[in-house]
Amino acid sequence: MHNICKVIGVLAICCIIFSCKQKDTTTEGQREAIVSEQPNIVLFMVDDMGWQDTSVPFWTKKTAFNARYNTPNMERLAREGMKFTQAYATSVCSPTRVSLMTGMNAARHRVTNWTLRRDMLQPMEVNHKKLKFPRWNVNGLSPVPDIESTVYATPLPKLLQEAGYYTIHTGKAHFGAIGTPAENPKNIGFDVNIAGHAAGAPESYLGIENFGNGEKGKEVWAVPGLEKYHGKDIFLTEALTKESILAIDSAKVAKKPFFLYMAHYAVHTPLYGDNRFEQKYLDAGLDTKEAKYASMIEGMDKSLGDIMDYLEKNKLAENTVILFMSDNGGLSVHARGGEPNTHNKPLNSGKGSAYEGGIREPMLVKWPNKIKPNTVTDTKVIIEDFYPTILDLAGVENYNTVQEIDGQSFMGVLKGEDVKNNERALFWHYPNEWGPSGPGIGASSTIRKGDWKLIYYHLDSRFELFNIANDIGETTNLVTSEKEKLKALAIELGNYLRSVNAQMPSNKETDQQVPWPDAEIVINQINN
Known part of the structure; x- marks a missing residue:
């Protein structure tokens, strides 16, 4: 009799929880218990933030830049979570954001450069003197099929939304070109869109300038x-933070449960001084550009602190995962103060570059009662890994996607398991032109495997090979002394690119496609 009553009781509770057509008689305590099974997730994404743009050292020692910021x-x-010392994104913004939202490597999804205007290649690509660039997916991500020059995919927030999450987008979107569905984050599964649209930068960071609204000819960049x-006298970073908290x-x-994609426009250009913090950097002797930049970093950090404080005050912190990431390396080739291409040292170069300065990111994760505080991992992760990992965190299983997922979940790393994946190959593919000239900038394909990194430049079929463990600054090209390693990596890179049907540019003079990195003509050059 006792067992029968027990079964009846369980069935009664199940009816209360799962019957959505009947009157909701769930008590507040029962509802909170159901919600608590899924953690809240905050993905704090910073724009153009370099590996060294922080007082947190991600290297083996602190640097002058760590002391600056x-x-x-x-x-x-x-302190409260885990630091990833070898976390990677792509070298420019839209490819990273599409990889994040689809779980696909950029070579596969083909949104390999930054997007804005529908059906248009970038002017610097059309006008390149020597290379003809492929018709990449200039219109970005699409949640629906048959839109020209888009990658059709099942977006991450859509799956979270279907799993019961309240999904919030704040800040920079940059998922789809003007006039395409993904221009509006609500079309890819966000319940709320705060200030996101097709453009990847704000016209102004200042409320007193209406964030660029009302400026003739600048409408495309005005923050909506x-x-x-x-x-009002408010900085864009602060306004976005306030709105995010209201959305929570x-x-x-x-x-x-909520998923907050906190995607700041900061610290992307134009550089604006945040008057809450700028003066102290001027007083410390930084030039005006670098003082502005440092103030934008500190304003971004205050936003992180405000959100963490809010979660603690409202007793949400213990059931909230926070992931911190940047979309590409720190800007260094132009628009900064001081010597170009030095702002990410010891890493070489910066945004737009295949070197570590263009792709290695500051990454942190806090997961209360799961991640041991103040831990560090050198496990390599790449931006497409966030897709399966966030779904794992949300408890979303057996999901179906229209795209093939390249990312690998790093849930085991977060749990402290002995994950042996540092020999896993990571790939980057950029058959495009960014614009500025600088170290490692230009059309290229790259593989990182173990300690080794091979870059293949499309313009002249040239290789650079580095041992990152011994040479984090990529100062010594080992192509002549490590020919067997070079050939092995070139073959693996070529096989991967073909397996995902990657696009390659062609030579304008010969109208021939740039050879694959393992093509016979290229390998013969290695042997000679």
């Missing part, structure tokens, strides 16, 4: 949807 909340996040702050409040009212 003030990011106490990143320090706090590192923040009219309540127009005319809505999730609480809806009794749903």
